[in-house]
Each structure stands twice: as structure tokens, then as C-alpha cells.
Amino acid sequence: MRAYQILPGANIDGLQCVDYPDRELGAGEVRIRVHAVSLNYRDLMVASGNYLVTVDDPIIPCSDGAGEVLATGPGVTRVRQGDRVAGAFFPLWHDGAPSPEKIRHALGGDIDGMLAEEVILHEDALAKIPPGLSFVEAATMPCAAVTAWNAIFVSSNRVKPGDTVLLLGTGGVSILGLQLAKAAGLRTIVTSSSDDKLARARELGAHHTINYRSIPEWHDEVLHLTHNQGAHVVLEVGGQGTVNRSVSAAAMGGTVAIIGGVSGFGGEVNPASLLATAKRLVGIYVGSRTMLEDVMRFADTTGVHPVIDRVFPFSQAQEAYRYMESGAHFGKVVIDVTG
Ligand SMILES: NC(=O)c1ccc[n+]([C@@H]2O[C@H](COP(=O)([O-])OP(=O)(O)OC[C@H]3O[C@@H](n4cnc5c(N)ncnc54)[C@H](OP(=O)(O)O)[C@@H]3O)[C@@H](O)[C@H]2O)c1
Incomplete structure (x- = not known):
């Protein structure tokens, strides 16, 4: 063979x-x-x-x-x-x-x-x-699917239909996450560097889309779109370039699922950004x-x-x-x- x-x-x-x-x-x-x-x-x-x-x-x-x-x-x-x-x-x-x-x-x-x-x-x-x-x-x-499943349904803080999931980029993990979240009745927000890809994400049922190149402060846009509530689960695939924005975009008590580092690994997260908001950072390993x-x-x-x-x-x-x-x-x- x-x-x-x-x-x-x-x-x-x-x-x-x-x-x-x-x-x-x-x-x-x-x-x-x-x-x-x-x-x-x-x-x-x-x-x-x-x-x-x-x-x-x-x-x-x-x-x-x-x-x-x-x-x-x-x-x-x-x-x-x-x-x-x-x-x-x-x-x-x-x-x-x-x-x-x-x-x-x-x-x-x-x-x-x-x-x-x-x-x-x-x-x-x-x-x-x-x-x-x-x-x-x-x-x-x-x-890809197991990672998204684990982040949204196993390791998150009791996500329920109607909650919001934020998906960074349109790669394998994020698009499967979008499809699984959509099928479970969750609200979805997708970011991408490409308007064409965002249009495809909307065709798949994404409720909101944000171009992270043209809107570098995309975390503020997530808050705006969720009436300041934030996302209950964030599939954080970006790493050092995105993790602090992902924390900002998370809801009180929400989960930032630490999955990847397409922008590199490193950087720091301020403990104070989690403390009074009871946000959770959870490492996901498939x-x-x-x-x-x-x-x-x-x-x-x-x-x-x-x-x-x-x-x-x-x-x-x-x-x-x-x-x-x-x-x-x-x-x-x-x-x-x-x-
Ligand atoms: N921890 C685990 O168990 C686990 C499991 C699977 C994957 N991962 C990790 O998760 C990451 C994604 O994996 P994948 O297989 O889904 O990769 P992929 O299919 O190659 O997708 C990567 C996507 O990331 C997006 N991206 C790039 N730079 C970005 C940025 N600065 N901000 C937001 N999005 C950005 C791009 O989306 P656009 O083209 O739309 O901009 C790109 O399509 C990798 O780091 C991988 O190692 C970890």
C-alpha cells in the first residue's frame, strides 16, 4: 500500500x-x-x-x-x-x-x-x-469538529439555545463551529479578513459578520451587536493577536475557549479582565x-x-x-x- x-x-x-x-x-x-x-x-x-x-x-x-x-x-x-x-x-x-x-x-x-x-x-x-x-x-x-464541539458544548459554561457564539476567521474549526452552533439554535457572529468569506458565512446562517481587517476594534462591534452583553462562547483560534479582544468580546460568565494561535503564541491577559466579569479562559485540546x-x-x-x-x-x-x-x-x- x-x-x-x-x-x-x-x-x-x-x-x-x-x-x-x-x-x-x-x-x-x-x-x-x-x-x-x-x-x-x-x-x-x-x-x-x-x-x-x-x-x-x-x-x-x-x-x-x-x-x-x-x-x-x-x-x-x-x-x-x-x-x-x-x-x-x-x-x-x-x-x-x-x-x-x-x-x-x-x-x-x-x-x-x-x-x-x-x-x-x-x-x-x-x-x-x-x-x-x-x-x-x-x-x-x-x-476540527471535535474541537468546536468541545469548546461550545462540553467546556463552555452551560451554553443554551439563544446564547451567542463568536467564531474567529473562516477556517476549519470556525466554520464547523458555526454549523454546529447554528444547528443547536445559538446566535452566531463570524469574523474574517474577507468580505466574500463573510458573505458565505451569512449564507450558512451566521447572524452577524465582521471584517476584522476593516474593523480592527471588532470586539467593540461584538458588544454593539449583542447590546453590550457579549458572546457566551468565543472560539479563540487567533492567539496573541486576538486573545485580549476575545476576552473583551465575551459576556459576563462567558467562556473564551483557547484553541489556537494563527497570529502566534505569546502576550499576556490581564487577570483583572476576567475577575469582576467572571469570564473563563478554558484550554481546548481537541x-x-x-x-x-x-x-x-x-x-x-x-x-x-x-x-x-x-x-x-x-x-x-x-x-x-x-x-x-x-x-x-x-x-x-x-x-x-x-x-
Ligand atoms: N487546541 C486544539 O485542540 C486545536 C484543534 C484544531 C485547531 N487548532 C488551532 O486552531 C487554529 C485554527 O485551526 P484551523 O485548522 O481551523 O485553521 P485554518 O482552517 O487554517 O483556518 C485559519 C483561519 O484563521 C483565520 N485567521 C487568520 N488570522 C486571523 C486573525 N488575526 N484573526 C482572526 N482570524 C484569523 C483565517 O480566516 P479568514 O481567512 O476568514 O480571515 C483563516 O482561514 C490553528 O491555530 C490550529 O492550530 C487547535
């Missing part, structure tokens, strides 16, 4: 398609024919060597993939041949709160990921894909397999179909990475492994 490999830090040019050796399935293991893989900002960080973990040897990149069970090893009971499955971002985080042990390994980070024709995963790291999601759609779920199952079931039930900006064939993985790197995308970029 063929797989892509990359030595973290070798950059996108270092992404190479290789023949990968097959091996026997061990106890509890499942062989999966991968159909689709989605890219995340994190895959660019792995390629450029800026991701949290370091490894000495090339890895198969990408955390997010969906496919079909080809064969099961001894003792497997959770899935069977023919099942459609997606792999959990953290193979050892099945449920509950995270722990150092549960997040020890991450697909496409410190261990082999999903950008391969076939992968072998433990049955406990798999979530069945509900009928309403295609392989391409399910491939967007393990990182989520568990149970969250993956929950968000896929929610998408299936509510008819959420993740926005797929572009699908590249397997032979054009480098092109897919470069497109993602360009920032032109709206929603998710996917690689069709069967194409």
Missing part, C-alpha cells in the same frame, strides 16, 4: 509518497481502507516543524481520516468488516477528562496518522460513522473519542454537512497542503485517498 511520509520540519516539499510495508494485525487491531483525509492547520505546523512534539523519524501525517474496516484482528468486538469508521485524534482518550496518559499519542503527530491507503488502528480508537455523513464529511470530524461519536451523531441528527472547500486527489497531497497554507480556503480541505 502507498502512504505519505514526512519528517517534521522537512516542509511541504518533504511530503513523499512511499510504498509502505504491510503487517499482520495484532490483538484488538483493525485494518482500515482510508477513503478521505482532511487537513488541519496543525498539519502545516507538523510539516514546518512547529508542532508541539518532536520525532526523529518520518511519520505518516494527518490526524483526520475516514474509511472502511477491511479486517479485524483477534478479540475485536467494537467493529466488523465493512463498517465505516473515523479515527480518534488521540487514540488513547476514549472518554472523560483528558490526562497525560490519554493524550500521550496523537495521530500524525508523534505516531503515524491517516494519509495512507490503509492504516491499522486499535478498535478503541475508532468511532462508527453515521449514515448521514459521507467519508469526505466524516474525515473533517476528528479534529477531545475524546466519545466527543467524536457525539458530534457525528449530532451532525447526522440535525443534517449538518461540513463545508468542504476543495477535495484533492491522493496524488496531489502537496498541492492540498499548499492550498491550505495559502489561507484561501473556507471550511475544510480534503484529500480523496481513493481518487
Whole structure:
């Protein structure tokens, strides 16, 4: 079988398609024919060597993939041949709160990921894909959708229909967050550098949109749009360039979900900006397999179909990475492994 490999830090040019050796399935293991893989900002960080973990040897990149069970090893009971499955971002985080042990390994980070024709995963790291999601759609779920789900519905301060969610930018996490929030009856405010992307966000049902380039004080605009109440949940993907504005834009008792750093990491948050307003900063680190199952079931039930900006064939993985790197995308970029 063929797989892509990359030595973290070798950059996108270092992404190479290789023949990968097959091996026997061990106890509890499942062989999966991968159909689709989605890219995340994190895959660019792995390629450029800026991701949290370091490894000495090339890895198969990408955390997010969906496919079909080809064969099961001894003792497997959770899935069977023919099942459609997606792999959990953290193979050892099945449920509950995270722990150092549960997040020890991450697909496409410190261990082999999903950008391969076939992968072998433990049955406990798999979530069945509900009928309403295609392989391409399910491939967007393990990182981006789980992160947005965790931020809005698991780690926030009891969000309820009618509450406001603020989504920064129009990348994978934020657009999935918009779709999930909309389906749950939440008010949504989306920021972007592009008026065209904001128009697309409105077509998806965003209640309000703000161009953060033309309105640098976008946090004030959020307060204005919410009659000075602020957003109950903020999906903070910007990092040092946005975090203080996100705190300002949050409602009293609201949650700023610390997710990413597309503008870099660093800076300071003044404790006083949280104190009298009882605002909460909560770190989000993707989520568990149970969250993956929950968000896929929610998408299936509510008819959420993740926005797929572009699908590249397997032979054009480098092109897919470069497109993602360009920032032109709206929603998710996917690689069709069967194409
Ligand atoms: N903690 C976690 O578990 C977790 C999980 C997933 C992702 N992340 C992190 O979350 C971030 C987003 O990931 P992603 O995969 O969604 O990335 P993505 O698809 O590449 O989207 C990034 C988007 O960020 C927006 N952006 C760039 N600069 C911005 C700024 N100064 N202010 C507001 N928005 C800005 C852009 O939107 P416009 O083009 O509309 O301006 C861009 O499309 C990354 O830092 C990633 O590492 C963390």
C-alpha cells in the first residue's frame, strides 16, 4: 500500500509518497481502507516543524481520516468488516477528562496518522460513522469538529439555545463551529479578513459578520451587536493577536475557549479582565473519542454537512497542503485517498 511520509520540519516539499510495508494485525487491531483525509492547520505546523512534539523519524501525517474496516484482528468486538469508521485524534482518550496518559499519542503527530491507503488502528480508537455523513464529511470530524464541539458544548459554561457564539476567521474549526452552533439554535457572529468569506458565512446562517481587517476594534462591534452583553462562547483560534479582544468580546460568565494561535503564541491577559466579569479562559485540546461519536451523531441528527472547500486527489497531497497554507480556503480541505 502507498502512504505519505514526512519528517517534521522537512516542509511541504518533504511530503513523499512511499510504498509502505504491510503487517499482520495484532490483538484488538483493525485494518482500515482510508477513503478521505482532511487537513488541519496543525498539519502545516507538523510539516514546518512547529508542532508541539518532536520525532526523529518520518511519520505518516494527518490526524483526520475516514474509511472502511477491511479486517479485524483477534478479540475485536467494537467493529466488523465493512463498517465505516473515523479515527480518534488521540487514540488513547476514549472518554472523560483528558490526562497525560490519554493524550500521550496523537495521530500524525508523534505516531503515524491517516494519509495512507490503509492504516491499522486499535478498535478503541475508532468511532462508527453515521449514515448521514459521507467519508469526505466524516474525515473533517476528528479534529476540527471535535474541537468546536468541545469548546461550545462540553467546556463552555452551560451554553443554551439563544446564547451567542463568536467564531474567529473562516477556517476549519470556525466554520464547523458555526454549523454546529447554528444547528443547536445559538446566535452566531463570524469574523474574517474577507468580505466574500463573510458573505458565505451569512449564507450558512451566521447572524452577524465582521471584517476584522476593516474593523480592527471588532470586539467593540461584538458588544454593539449583542447590546453590550457579549458572546457566551468565543472560539479563540487567533492567539496573541486576538486573545485580549476575545476576552473583551465575551459576556459576563462567558467562556473564551483557547484553541489556537494563527497570529502566534505569546502576550499576556490581564487577570483583572476576567475577575469582576467572571469570564473563563478554558484550554481546548481537541477531545475524546466519545466527543467524536457525539458530534457525528449530532451532525447526522440535525443534517449538518461540513463545508468542504476543495477535495484533492491522493496524488496531489502537496498541492492540498499548499492550498491550505495559502489561507484561501473556507471550511475544510480534503484529500480523496481513493481518487
Ligand atoms: N487546541 C486544539 O485542540 C486545536 C484543534 C484544531 C485547531 N487548532 C488551532 O486552531 C487554529 C485554527 O485551526 P484551523 O485548522 O481551523 O485553521 P485554518 O482552517 O487554517 O483556518 C485559519 C483561519 O484563521 C483565520 N485567521 C487568520 N488570522 C486571523 C486573525 N488575526 N484573526 C482572526 N482570524 C484569523 C483565517 O480566516 P479568514 O481567512 O476568514 O480571515 C483563516 O482561514 C490553528 O491555530 C490550529 O492550530 C487547535
